[in-house]
Amino acid sequence: MPVVNHVKEFRKERKLTQEELAKLVNVSRQTIISLEKGSYVPSLELALDISQVFETTVEQLFKKEKTAYEKN
Numbered sequence: 622m623p624v625v626n627h628v629k630e631f632r633k634e635r636k637l638t639q640e641e642l643a644k645l646v647n648v649s650r651q652t653i654i655s656l657e658k659g660s661y662v663p664s665l666e667l668a669l670d671i672s673q674v675f676e677t678t679v680e681q682l683f684k685k686e687k688t689a690y691e692k693n
Contacts, residue, residue, distance in 0.1 A: 623659075623685070623686040624659070624662045624683055624684070624685055624686065625659070625683070625684045625685075625686050626656065626657070626659065626682055626683045626684075627681070627682055627683075628642075628653070628656055628657055628671060628682060629657040631675045631677065631682065632653075632657075632675075635675065639653040639654060639657070642671070642674065645670075645674050646667060646670040646671055646674060647670070648667065652667075663683075668682065668683055
């Protein structure tokens with residue numbers, strides 16, 4: 622279940638560093654790095670926290686990538 626996220630784009634638009642975002646949502650900078658690389662899928666709580674920081678919805682930040690079956 623690959624999840625595509627737009628955290629990096631939202632973070633850069635708001636001129637936040639990875640460290641600043643990490644502090645705002647109470648995680649490590651490494652977590653933000655992994656999240657932006659797509660190698661980490663956040664918990665629902667973290668996704669909600671990040672969406673609050675960016676004043677947007679979870680759905681605008683995170684999307685489930687369609688499987689080959691869903692693409693047909």
